[in-house]
Structures are given as structure tokens and as C-alpha cells.
Amino acid sequence: MKIRPWVAACALTCAAMPAVAGEVLVSAAASLTNALKELATQYEAAHPGTKVLTTFGSSDVVLRQITEGAPADVFASADQKAMDKAVAAKAVDPATRVDFARNEVVLVVPADNPRGIASLADLKKQSVTRIALGNPDSVPVGRYTRAALERAGAWDTVKAHEILGQNVRQVLSYVERGEVDAGFVYATDAALMKGRVRVVEAIETPTPVSYPVALVRRDGRAPEAADFLTFLLSADGQAVLSRYGFVKP
Known part of the structure; x- marks a missing residue:
């Protein structure tokens, strides 16, 4: 079966728009x-005249867009490695860096689970031929997955049948459409597809699945950016994240 491309692969073209007051x-x-789209809507409602524009993709790809000149005021990553790269590239102000959410990696299968996968060990079944995960070279969920599977002694099995996604939503889509036998995504993403994918097992990762955020270092950064970051960390902001399955850091 041919793997179709993810239509909304990162939607990063909007990052080329110039910032305005x-x-x-x-x-x-x-x-x-x-979660961030809802947070943006809530922030706009509380701050008439301010518009929050969002763009999403693999953390590494989003960061590359920023370092190549795409305007941004806030960068939120799905792992510390991408944010470390942002700090090293002087793309963000390290004094504003803070962890704001946690997640976990889960093994998911299509809702009808045709291969009868009930645990990580079942990925060794001869009938399992396609397993989706984020590309570890550029996608945080892939890095978390690889580290967890290496520790569990299952990496070689998965590697032999890997179908790489360019972001976690692409991996989720492959599973939901039944184009792969199983996949590794975040628990929050799996929850969005309840009834269309089935969570088989939570995967213990060597390091916590933590999300850092920081203000982008650039001339013309929106003065409201710091206030939006504060809102993200506030009780109201955390409540929105919680509704989507994220946990406080």
C-alpha cells in the first residue's frame, strides 16, 4: 500500500509572512x-486588538525556518534537544526558556487492530511489516521512541520495519488510515483519534517528554510575546493544556 503524504505537512509557508503590530x-x-490554537483564541479574546498567528511542524523543521529568517516571536519545542539547538544558534533568549508541559509516548494501532498487537513484544510477529515513527534525525517523538526502544531491546525489530514520518501528526495519520500496523505517537495525539486508533501500551522513555518554550531573539519581536508566554504558564493556560492531555512539568 502506498504511503500518502501528509497534506498539512508543516504548513510552514505562513511563517514567511512579515510580522505586523x-x-x-x-x-x-x-x-x-x-491546544495552542485554543490558547491563541483565548488570548485574543482577553486582548482585543492582538492576533496570535500559529505555525506548526516538527520542532527541528520549525527551528530551521526560524534560523533561516522566518519571523517568529515564540518557539515551543517538543523536546530539549531542539531547544538546545535554538540556544546554541542564538535563535532564542535563553533567559526566557522554561518547561511548560509534559507528555508521554504510546504505541498505537488502527482501531480494528488487524495484526492483534497487544504489547511492544508483539511487534516481532512475522505478520507485522510496517511500523511508523517520527524520523529520529529531525522529529522529537522519533528521538524519544528510539531511545526508549534501544533501552527495551526492541529497536532493531522496529528499525527493520520502519516507516518514517516527518512529524507526529503524519505518523498518527498513517496509523489511523491503516497504512501501517502500528506506530509511536504522543498520548495527546492518540487521544484526538479516540475510536480511530487504539493505544496498546505507554512506552517508558529514558528522559521525560518535556516541552520547553522561549522567546525568539530578533529585532522587531512583538512586545506582546512575553505576555503570551506568561499566559501559557498561567493557571488558565495550563488548564487548556490539561484538557488536551498535557501534564504540568
Whole structure:
């Protein structure tokens, strides 16, 4: 079966738009899409005249867009490695860096689970031929997955049948459409597809699945960006994240 491309692969073209007064540009990990869109709506309602524009994709790809000149005011990553790269590239202000959410990696299968996968060990079944995961070279969920599977002694099995996604939503789509036998995504993404994918097992990762955020270092950064970051960390902001399955850091 041919793997179709993810139609909304990162939607990063909007990052090429110039910033204007009263606009906060937020560039973030794909797994934050639904939660951050709601946060943006709430912030706009409380701050008439301010517009929060969001763009999403793999954290590494989003960061590359920023370092190549795409305007952004806030960068939210799905792992510390991408944010470390942002700090090293002087793309963000390290004094504003803070962890704001946690997640976990889960093994998911299509809702009808045709291969009868009930645990990580079942991926060794001869009938299992396609397993989706984020590309570890550029996608945080892939890095978390690889580290967890290496520790569990299951990496070689998965590697032999891997179908690489360019972000977590692409991996989720492959599983939901039944184009793969199983996949590794964040628990928050799996929850969005309840009834269309089935969570088989939570995967213990060597390091916590933590999300850092920081203000982008650039001339013309929106003055409202710091206030939006404060809102993200506030009780109201955390309540929105909680509704989408994220946990306080």
C-alpha cells in the first residue's frame, strides 16, 4: 500500500509572512496544534486588538525556518534537544526558556487492530511489516521512541520495519488510515483519534517528554510575546493544556 503524504505537512509557508503590530507569531511542535490554537483564541479574546498567528511542524523543521529568517516571536519545542539547538544558534533568549508541559509516548494501532498487537513484544510477529515513527534525525517523538526502544531491546525489530514520518501528526495519520500496523505517537495525539486508533501500551522513555518554550531573539519581536508566554504558564493556560492531555512539568 502506498504511503500518502501528509497534506498539512508543516504548513510552514505562513511563517514567511512579515510580522505586523499587534501580532504574536508562535512557532511550535506539531503535537501542540490543537491546544495552542485554543490558547491563541483565548488570548485574543482577553486582548482585543492582538492576533496570535500559529505555525506548526516538527520542532527541528520549525527551528530551521526560524534560523533561516522566518519571523517568529515564540518557539515551543517538543523536546530539549531542539531547544538546545535554538540556544546554541542564538535563535532564542535563553533567559526566557522554561518547561511548560509534559507528555508521554504510546504505541498505537488502527482501531480494528488487524495484526492483534497487544504489547511492544508483539511487534516481532512475522505478520507485522510496517511500523511508523517520527524520523529520529529531525522529529522529537522519533528521538524519544528510539531511545526508549534501544533501552527495551526492541529497536532493531522496529528499525527493520520502519516507516518514517516527518512529524507526529503524519505518523498518527498513517496509523489511523491503516497504512501501517502500528506506530509511536504522543498520548495527546492518540487521544484526538479516540475510536480511530487504539493505544496498546505507554512506552517508558529514558528522559521525560518535556516541552520547553522561549522567546525568539530578533529585532522587531512583538512586545506582546512575553505576555503570551506568561499566559501559557498561567493557571488558565495550563488548564487548556490539561484538557488536551498535557501534564504540568
